[in-house]
Amino acid sequence: MRRPFIxxxxxxxxxxxxxxxxVTELKELVAGVEDVDIAICAPAVDLYAMNKVVADxxxxxxxxxxxxxxxxxxxxxxxxxxxxxxxxEYVIIGHSERREIFGEDDQLLNLKLKTAFAEDLNPxxxxxxxxxxxxxxxxxxxVEFQLEAGLSGIEAADVKNMVLAYxxxxxxxxxxxxxxxxxxxxxxFIREKVAKMYDQKTAEAVRIQYGGSVKPHNVTExxxxxNIDGALVGGASLEAESFSQIVKxx
Ligand code: 13P
Numbered sequence: 001m002r003r004p005f006i007x008x009x010x011x012x013x014x015x016x017x018x019x020x021x022x023v024t025e026l027k028e029l030v031a032g033v034e035d036v037d038i039a040i041c042a043p044a045v046d047l048y049a050m051n052k053v054v055a056d057x058x059x060x061x062x063x064x065x066x067x068x069x070x071x072x073x074x075x076x077x078x079x080x081x082x083x084x085x086x087x088x089e090y091v092i093i094g095h096s097e098r099r100e101i102f103g104e105d106d107q108l109l110n111l112k113l114k115t116a117f118a119e120d121l122n123p124x125x126x127x128x129x130x131x132x133x134x135x136x137x138x139x140x141x142x143v144e145f146q147l148e149a150g151l152s153g154i155e156a157a158d159v160k161n162m163v164l165a166y167x168x169x170x171x172x173x174x175x176x177x178x179x180x181x182x183x184x185x186x187x188x189f190i191r192e193k194v195a196k197m198y199d200q201k202t203a204e205a206v207r208i209q210y211g212g213s214v215k216p217h218n219v220t221e222x223x224x225x226x227n228i229d230g231a232l233v234g235g236a237s238l239e240a241e242s243f244s245q246i247v248k249x250x
Contacts, residue, residue, distance in 0.1 A: 002207050004223065005163060005230035006247045007039040007124065008237025009064060009092060009211075010046075019046035022240050023053045029244035033058060037230075038247055039090050040237065041124075044078055051087030062090030062124065065098060068108070068115040080119035091116055092232075093123045094150065096169050106149030113150060117158040124163040124232065125150055126211070127190070131170035139168070140189055147193055156198040160205040165232040166190060171212025173234060177222075183210045184225035191227055216245035223249045 019042055030038055041062035042050060051061060067077035083091060093116065094109040116123040127146040129139040151159060166187050171178050187208050195203035210222055211232030222228055236242045
């Protein structure tokens, strides 16, 4: 059985003090949760202080991005070793905001994924279509392309341990969620695609999250879908109370 995985993505929100306050509250609220993996992916400057609060708790940390080189002249970038040194186990790769606003393409994301595996980080690879692609029925082709390009040259053993996050762009920050049936339809398609690219065992092991306006009131029906293993939560992960309600979804 795949373990449910609820992760927050804070995006460009929270100073160090605000971050520490939130996780201090959160760790009390989720202290008894044992059957769900929990992570917060936070701005890089917050992680060191957050790690002091959540080390040895059931809350893991993740970075929102990283570069694929070990070190060197890459002004403004973060290396895998740097994010690990502040307690990160996870790293989000290819969030749609990185793709759309910062021009990250599938080839670059593929390099980042390979580096994450080489450095023992668990990547969360985001894929998903734009509104126009959904409306024209191109959403299946879009995620298929993103999987093929993103996972090119990556071994089954690594894919088994990674996380995929299906996040349709039209549902991010809009309050408009994909219906649980829409999310299940495409997430089961993604799992079938992983089976074709690798094998059935790999497809059954990889965890696939849904992301896009997940809130306390809609998480239960999303998590009830057989192929949806978790959620990548933006806005509702900023408050300890709402995020803890999502973590305790059932
Ligand atoms: P919202 O939950 O705010 O829609 O954001 C989703 C997201 O982009 C998580 O990575």
